Amino acid sequence: QVQLVESGGRLVQAGGSLRLSCAASGRAFSTYAMGWFRQAPGKEREFVAAITRSGDRTYYAGSVKGRFTISKNNAKNTLYLQSNSLKPEDTADYYCAARSAPDGLIYASGDSYSYWGQGTQVTVSS
Helix, strand or coil, rough: CCEEECCCCEEECCCCCCEEEEEECCCCCEEEEEEEEEEEEECEEEEEEEEEECCCEECCCCCCCCCCCEEEEECCCCCEEEEECHHHHEEEEEEEEEEECCCCCCCHHHHHHCCCCCCEEEECCC
16 A cells, blocks of 8 residues: 655746655555656546656656656655646646556556545646
């Protein structure tokens, strides 16, 4: 069992940057592959980025590739999402997710994840 708590969401102007964090409880953080998802008002949840349990491989949605960076610090039990060149269409609630996995595997489907945080709100003004 792992509990995930996101933070770092706020109002930011278009073109600005944010770093979202996802703090995990428990001792098995290094065994979890993780991801970030987002859900805008009135829209379905969508994949943003994912990372292997060791943090050596990443995968991004086309809409954020080149602007967002996912990273994982196993020593600090924390997942990050560095978001640069933000656009109004990035406005959403952002969620982190985790699942136990062998190293080298990466998951882009929300259905693949066992644990979810409560979300943090990101608003990008034009």
